[in-house]
Amino acid sequence: MTLREAMSGVRWYLREVAGETAYDRYVEHARREHPGEPVMSRRDFERWRQDDRNANPRARCC
Amino acid sequence: MQRSRARSIAIWTVVAIVGAVAWAVVALVRGEQISAAWLIFAALASYAIAYRFYARFIVRRVLEVDDKRATPAERLDNGIDYQPTDRRVLFGHHFAAIAGAGPLVGPVLAAQMGYLPGTIWIIVGVIFAGAVQDMVILFFSMRRDGKSLGQMARDEIGPVGGVAALLAVFSIMIILLAVLALVVVNALAESPWGTFSLAMTIPIALFMGFYLRVIRPGRVLETTAIGVTLLLLAIIAGGFVQDSGLADAFTLSPEAIAFCLIAYGFVASVLPVWMLLAPRDYLSTFMKIGVIALLAVGIIVTLPVMQNEAVTKFASSGEGPVFAGALFPFVFITIACGALSGFHSLIASGTTPKMIEKESQVRIIGYGAMLTESFVAVMAIIAASIIEPGLYYAMNTPAGVLGDSVQSASQAVNGLGFQITPGELSAAAAAVDEETLVARTGGAPTLAIGMSEIFAGATAESLKAFWYHFAIMFEALFILTTVDAGTRVGRFMLQDTLGNVYKPFARVSWKPGLWLTSALVVGAWGYFLYAGVTNPLGGINQLFPLFGIANQLLAAVALTVATTLLIKAGKLKWAWVTGIPLAWDAAVTLTASYQKVFSDVPTLGFFAQRDRFQEALDNGEVLAPAQSLDDMQAVVTNSTVDGILAALFAVLIIVVIADAARVWVKAIRAREPLPTTETPPEESHLVAPSGLFPTAEERAMLAGANGGAARFGRDGARQPERTGR
Numbered sequence: 001m002t003l004r005e006a007m008s009g010v011r012w013y014l015r016e017v018a019g020e021t022a023y024d025r026y027v028e029h030a031r032r033e034h035p036g037e038p039v040m041s042r043r044d045f046e047r048w049r050q051d052d053r054n055a056n057p058r059a060r061c062c
Numbered sequence: 063m064q065r066s067r068a069r070s071i072a073i074w075t076v077v078a079i080v081g082a083v084a085w086a087v088v089a090l091v092r093g094e095q096i097s098a099a100w101l102i103f104a105a106l107a108s109y110a111i112a113y114r115f116y117a118r119f120i121v122r123r124v125l126e127v128d129d130k131r132a133t134p135a136e137r138l139d140n141g142i143d144y145q146p147t148d149r150r151v152l153f154g155h156h157f158a159a160i161a162g163a164g165p166l167v168g169p170v171l172a173a174q175m176g177y178l179p180g181t182i183w184i185i186v187g188v189i190f191a192g193a194v195q196d197m198v199i200l201f202f203s204m205r206r207d208g209k210s211l212g213q214m215a216r217d218e219i220g221p222v223g224g225v226a227a228l229l230a231v232f233s234i235m236i237i238l239l240a241v242l243a244l245v246v247v248n249a250l251a252e253s254p255w256g257t258f259s260l261a262m263t264i265p266i267a268l269f270m271g272f273y274l275r276v277i278r279p280g281r282v283l284e285t286t287a288i289g290v291t292l293l294l295l296a297i298i299a300g301g302f303v304q305d306s307g308l309a310d311a312f313t314l315s316p317e318a319i320a321f322c323l324i325a326y327g328f329v330a331s332v333l334p335v336w337m338l339l340a341p342r343d344y345l346s347t348f349m350k351i352g353v354i355a356l357l358a359v360g361i362i363v364t365l366p367v368m369q370n371e372a373v374t375k376f377a378s379s380g381e382g383p384v385f386a387g388a389l390f391p392f393v394f395i396t397i398a399c400g401a402l403s404g405f406h407s408l409i410a411s412g413t414t415p416k417m418i419e420k421e422s423q424v425r426i427i428g429y430g431a432m433l434t435e436s437f438v439a440v441m442a443i444i445a446a447s448i449i450e451p452g453l454y455y456a457m458n459t460p461a462g463v464l465g466d467s468v469q470s471a472s473q474a475v476n477g478l479g480f481q482i483t484p485g486e487l488s489a490a491a492a493a494v495d496e497e498t499l500v501a502r503t504g505g506a507p508t509l510a511i512g513m514s515e516i517f518a519g520a521t522a523e524s525l526k527a528f529w530y531h532f533a534i535m536f537e538a539l540f541i542l543t544t545v546d547a548g549t550r551v552g553r554f555m556l557q558d559t560l561g562n563v564y565k566p567f568a569r570v571s572w573k574p575g576l577w578l579t580s581a582l583v584v585g586a587w588g589y590f591l592y593a594g595v596t597n598p599l600g601g602i603n604q605l606f607p608l609f610g611i612a613n614q615l616l617a618a619v620a621l622t623v624a625t626t627l628l629i630k631a632g633k634l635k636w637a638w639v640t641g642i643p644l645a646w647d648a649a650v651t652l653t654a655s656y657q658k659v660f661s662d663v664p665t666l667g668f669f670a671q672r673d674r675f676q677e678a679l680d681n682g683e684v685l686a687p688a689q690s691l692d693d694m695q696a697v698v699t700n701s702t703v704d705g706i707l708a709a710l711f712a713v714l715i716i717v718v719i720a721d722a723a724r725v726w727v728k729a730i731r732a733r734e735p736l737p738t739t740e741t742p743p744e745e746s747h748l749v750a751p752s753g754l755f756p757t758a759e760e761r762a763m764l765a766g767a768n769g770g771a772a773r774f775g776r777d778g779a780r781q782p783e784r785t786g787r
Contacts, residue, residue, distance in 0.1 A: 016151040018282035029141030046279035050336040057550040061405045062164030
């Protein structure tokens, strides 16, 4: 594996873990499952996703 | 094929030999100090063998995972909570959710028994109990569309078991939050450097929240990088604040810090998630992973030598100053996270089962993540054991025993049978720029001293004070994140329960309900926190065993649910896989509760302690370490409350197990397996590797499934593709 591949692997992993790719996934999902319906903008989607956590809290262990 | 088989046998033989030699050195060498490397080797070799053989056996024979069966993530994929997620990414999420301050604090306290008992329990416990629990609960929840532990207890055992499980979850939450907050108080009290740095995390988090909400929505990595930079600056700035006129403003008494935390907990629970909780969570997650990796590198680079004894006299006498009681059962109570932690079953039946791609991946995610946490616990016990024992006891013995000067502390430590001069104590504090290290209980400061020694050894001696406060900061940071998140979860449970009585409560956004339930939850843990801070006998000494008992009680509930499910499915012959850890856990927890309730040794039994102080109080006497009649009254009240809680926990365990035993008998008597509560199987169209690295076979399947055209991920082999659509 070259250094370049390793770096792109790290970047891919960090973006996935941090949830930065959630929007891309959402757009893909929305286009595939609900074609023709409007798709949220990134700003709206991220807001909606954050506010969803207000309603569904996640426990953190000790 | 023949060759790779021979190679595999050769590799595992070598691993087994390395493990056996390392264990022999760790367990048998006496009177000579050993290198921490042996503990690392023993741990890693044991984990490798357990993961390869035992976890695989459970997955294949006991659970009978079936990769032809679609997981809830595949079937119910809604792009939000149900969503097939790469196993390595999900491992990261799951690990970040299960690991926190627990595996760092418990082993530090348990080091009072020596490093050997704790290390054996951390490694053997995780292999046969902790990791099994996490994986099995993850599997059962996954087969039921991600049902929570509480729901499974209700469905599989019955309403009584269900209510008992709910009570267990709520009470552990309260005690956990109180004890963790107490750890923060002890780490920050009278320390302007630490207090300033931690206080700065609030504006930093608010800024990150605003940035992420308004300026750059969704750019988490960039925001976190800014946050971490600001955080490091805050730690450096803390050193200057300590030497400036601002120092007094940040020098707070334990009581003051406790009230700040209580107020903070309430505000954080009421504010929307995006302002404080979400950015804090990113910050603490990345710090956590970073520091754990750093610690591993530090230990491997410096290979420190253990100063602690393998087994101390306190293991058998039960008269240790950090916490009372003998090795059995108290080592197994004190070290919960890292060996067996009931709390994990809440995570394993929360978001993780809804995101798993393939059934066989429960092994890497459930079992693997817990092995990693166990390794963190091993590093913590190393960090606590490379410190001079004299310093360890001067830091971890309650203030009431040590007195308030280095002279009195030195004397008290000599009385325990360890040596440290007043001069050495002052020097140790000066080396990390702290006023004093005497009676800095709770584990965090001790771990920070150990870590600062390791990190300073790997970098420069002059950076010791920076590394100490770095370590304090990172522990306090993720404890506060747990406090935020835990208060919120507790509040939700309360809103949900009260909603059954008065409908509007169930509406999460109903303001009066929100405020009231937040106040109740914060009030509950705040009560125990304040009682712990002001307890003359030492809050950690009194409360930590309760926290351990509560956590192991929850583990008993989880293991009971798992055993019940195995028996109901007609797998009685495999029920020992969760049944033996359950029997052990019940024995440990019930013995500990019994001793805490009925022991007539006042330091050990809460009620014996209560009687002793009540009697003196009636005669108008003041018993050390209490200094006034008010102190005496506080001891009496605390002992009573704590004793009642210990008794309540024991009763809960007995109720859950007895209620489950009824179901077991019914299931065993039935000719056929009882009707299953699993979601009916559907065929899977997803292709994904089950382990960390895809096998040759899996590689071929991946190539065939998607022809190299991935929608996401770096390449075809890294992201599964839907073939059926």
